[in-house]
Amino acid sequence: MTSPALTPDQLKALVRTVPDWPARGVQFRDITTLIADGDGLAATIAYLADRVDAADAQMVAGMEARGFIFGAAVAARLGLGFLPIRKPGKLPIETLGIDYALEYGADRLEIDPGAVTDGMRIALVDDLIATGGTACASAALLRKAGAMVETAHFVIDLPDLGGADRLRRDDIAVDALMAFDGE
Numbered sequence: 467m468t469s470p471a472l473t474p475d476q477l478k479a480l481v482r483t484v485p486d487w488p489a490r491g492v493q494f495r496d497i498t499t500l501i502a503d504g505d506g507l508a509a510t511i512a513y514l515a516d517r518v519d520a521a522d523a524q525m526v527a528g529m530e531a532r533g534f535i536f537g538a539a540v541a542a543r544l545g546l547g548f549l550p551i552r553k554p555g556k557l558p559i560e561t562l563g564i565d566y567a568l569e570y571g572a573d574r575l576e577i578d579p580g581a582v583t584d585g586m587r588i589a590l591v592d593d594l595i596a597t598g599g600t601a602c603a604s605a606a607l608l609r610k611a612g613a614m615v616e617t618a619h620f621v622i623d624l625p626d627l628g629g630a631d632r633l634r635r636d637d638i639a640v641d642a643l644m645a646f647d648g649e
């Protein structure tokens with residue numbers, strides 16, 4: 467695979483930080499500016515694809531909505547299929563779902579169970595891991611469908627929020643292209 471043209475530090479500089487959005491005290495790490503940059507998008511996909519390739523995954527799963535941007539591009543680059551992990555009520559079939567707790571309230575994720583074959587190695591891809599609620603629920607859902615989920619790959623880690631450690635406690639190896647750590 468050709469080396470990406472931009473370094474992780476240069477990619478980090480393309481992420482826009484919006485203070486106090488969507489709530490006071492939150493530093494929102496916005497990938498809109500990263501993906502609007504052609505070299506930035508290409509390098510981000512190249513980095514993620516190298517890691518998913520090294521994990522020997524048979525399929526890529528991405529979480530709605532931002533995980534679709536990165537996950538589908540990585541899957542296509544590697545010639546793998548892509549499994550969308552959807553917010554509730556979007557799939558026109560009988561789904562397999564999981565309910566999970568958010569900091570305030572609850573949410574649900576759903577997949578097409580027919581897309582997963584027993585024992586298939588599926589790599590998770592998303593733009594960002596914060597508390598890990600979305601990624602842990604996604605891994606549990608894929609495992610419930612019969613998949614093996616051993617790796618998860620993110621563009622951004624917010625280590626202060628503990629999500630990556632939470633995933634590791636579920637026996638999932640985590641990598642991220644960049645971290646915003648107490649910034």
Ligand SMILES: O=P(O)(O)OC[C@H]1O[C@H](OP(=O)(O)OP(=O)(O)O)[C@H](O)[C@@H]1O
Binds near residue numbers: 593598
């Ligand atoms: O680690 P967590 O605390 O679960 O947070 C991370 C999740 O939050 C964001 O998605 P969001 O639910 O905002 O949806 P979006 O991709 O549709 O914007 C992000 O894309 C991750 O999926």
Ligand SMILES: Nc1ncnc2[nH]cnc12
Binds near residue numbers: 594624
């Ligand atoms: N701080 C943050 N920035 C962007 N997306 C997020 N999802 C959860 N926390 C986030």
